[in-house]
Amino acid sequence: xxxxxxxxxxxxxxxxxxxxxxxxxxxxxxxxxxxxxxxxxxxxxxxxxxxxxxxxxxxxxxxxxxxxxxxxxxxxxxxxxxxxxxxxxxxxxxxxxxxxxxxxxxxxxxxxxxxxxxxxxxxxxxxxxxxxxxxxxxxxxxxxxxxxxxxxxxxxxxxxxxxxxxxxxxxxxxxxxxxxxxxxxxxxxxxxxxxxxxxxxxxxxxxxxxxxxxxxxxxxxxxxxxxxxxxxxxxxxxxxxxxxxxxxxxxxxxxxxxxxxxxxxxxxxxxxxxxxxxxxxxxxxxxxxxxxxxxxxxxxxxxxxxxxxxxxxxxxxxxxxxxxxxxxxxxxx
Ligand SMILES: [Zn+2]
Numbered sequence: 001x002x003x004x005x006x007x008x009x010x011x012x013x014x015x016x017x018x019x020x021x022x023x024x025x026x027x028x029x030x031x032x033x034x035x036x037x038x039x040x041x042x043x044x045x046x047x048x049x050x051x052x053x054x055x056x057x058x059x060x061x062x063x064x065x066x067x068x069x070x071x072x073x074x075x076x077x078x079x080x081x082x083x084x085x086x087x088x089x090x091x092x093x094x095x096x097x098x099x100x101x102x103x104x105x106x107x108x109x110x111x112x113x114x115x116x117x118x119x120x121x122x123x124x125x126x127x128x129x130x131x132x133x134x135x136x137x138x139x140x141x142x143x144x145x146x147x148x149x150x151x152x153x154x155x156x157x158x159x160x161x162x163x164x165x166x167x168x169x170x171x172x173x174x175x176x177x178x179x180x181x182x183x184x185x186x187x188x189x190x191x192x193x194x195x196x197x198x199x200x201x202x203x204x205x206x207x208x209x210x211x212x213x214x215x216x217x218x219x220x221x222x223x224x225x226x227x228x229x230x231x232x233x234x235x236x237x238x239x240x241x242x243x244x245x246x247x248x249x250x251x252x253x254x255x256x257x258x259x260x261x262x263x264x265x266x267x268x269x270x271x272x273x274x275x276x277x278x279x280x281x282x283x284x285x286x287x288x289x290x291x292x293x294x295x296x297x298x299x300x301x302x303x304x305x306x307x308x309x310x311x312x313x314x315x316x317x318x319x320x321x322x323x324x325x326x327x328x329x330x331x332x333x
Contacts, residue, residue: 022078026071027051029078030266033219035195037082038260039075043160046071046168048098049262052214052223053079056193059088062109063214063223064262065102068168069175072102089191091200092181093225093262094208095120096238097128098165101172103179112189113181114202116210125178136170158312203227203250205243207234207262215254222256230264230271233308233316234278237323241283248276263313274307281305282317286324299325 022029026045030038035055041047052063053075060083065072079087090106092113093099100121103111113121143163150156189200199215207226214223226234227247236244251259252272259267289299304317 022081024074026074032221032258036221038266048165048168050260051075052260053082054198055083055195057195058085060085061089061198062087063091064093064099065090067098067101068172069102069105072105076105091212091214092117094211095124101176104177110183111181112183114210115184118181121180132169136166139166158314161312203247205240206247208238220257222254223260226262228259228261229275230261230267231311232263233311233313235316236320241279244279245276248272278308282320286328290328
């Protein structure tokens with residue numbers, strides 16, 4: 001029995017060694033299968049979102065590339081060390097800043113997205129950068145003060161997460177160059193590798209106008225980008241609740257072994273159900289507020305439902321209510 005346990009331990013250590021070998025202050029690496037890795041944001045680091053590394057055989061694919069080129073450099077090195085190949089493909093899951101700002105580190109790869117995602121990066125990033133340059137210093141000051149006086153452990157961790165976000169932006173302002181995707185597709189792009197196939201799928205409206213997921217059919221592993229948040233409040237402000245729920249129902253049918261979210265830890269089907277419930281609840285709260293003729297100020301009194309109180313990124317909750325309310329009231333006029 002004892003030898004068996006030692007053997008299992010040695011086996012575990014060896015199989016996980018490759019993933020453990022690469023150390024970064026920005027992320028941790030989780031081996032999901034031979035040649036498939038989830039790259040998860042580390043507290044205090046500048047990744048902010050999660051990413052994926054997939055060895056296709058003699059070439060490597062990376063899914064999403066963080067908010068900071070500095071963290072993206074580590075991601076590229078990790079991908080090449082773990083797989084022994086150059087990164088041939090980088091996928092931009094959607095246009096949000098935290099998923100695409102490492103593009104400049106991957107200019108010798110094909111940067112894959114859709115025409116619409118490329119347009120959204122091109123139109124949003126200059127404005128986003130301009131406003132970030134103005135607010136990032138004051139936001140760091142404000143967040144540091146919040147951390148100092150926070151007594152609630154959950155909120156303390158949440159403030160620290162936002163501090164990572166603002167610091168990552170501030171650190172990268174000088175270095176960052178807007179870099180657009182250079183390989184565009186419409187619906188589905190299947191890359192056939194020597195070792196495995198990767199399906200890159202545009203699901204259309206969901207978290208944003210267009211979101212791309214990565215599906216590895218042989219291993220049943222899904223990289224969901226920001227269509228998946230695990231134990232985190234999703235940002236619904238650029239999204240479409242009904243279409244997003246349709247996407248989640250499609251995910252459920254895949255019966256994935258692992259689901260790598262855009263934010264949070266590697267999840268499962270249970271996380272799909274929780275996220276679906278969140279989107280439905282927020283949508284119901286907004287509908288009820290409109291039916292009861294509540295003002296925005298009255299809506300702001302709405303507490304986070306109990307089942308989501310422990311979720312991080314709680315700042316998104318109020319934004320989700322307000323933006324959702326304004327969109328619906330505007331549409332009804
Ligand atoms: Zn996003």
